[in-house]
Amino acid sequence: MSWEQKLNSFWKGLLIGFFFPIILYVGYWLFFYHQISFPVRFTKYLLNGNMLSGVVKICGIANLLLFYFGLTKKIDAFTKGIIVATIVYVALVAYLMYFHETVYL
Helix, strand or coil: CCHHHHHCCHHHHHHHHHHHHHHHHHHHHHHHCCCCCCCHHHHHHHHHCCCHHHHHHHHHHCHHHHHHHHHHCCCHHHHHHHHHHHHHHHHHHHHHHHHHCCCCC
């Protein structure tokens, strides 16, 4: 059984699709804001600056790399899991934008 056949599972795609953006979020903190404590103060800093949804968008867009990888290797069940995880991240971004980062004119 090849690694592509082992990876071709909806649940593996879903888990990887959820955790890959979280790993990138931690990497973003390490690279740019390592002087702020993680995760509470860093998340409050992004939320108060109306930047949290933007950072979550960037981390969620990274799932496109996994999606492209799944399409090129023809592991369709894995790709379906990535799509579902990305839809959850889209819902999270919509929630953050409309309920936590409202701009008052």
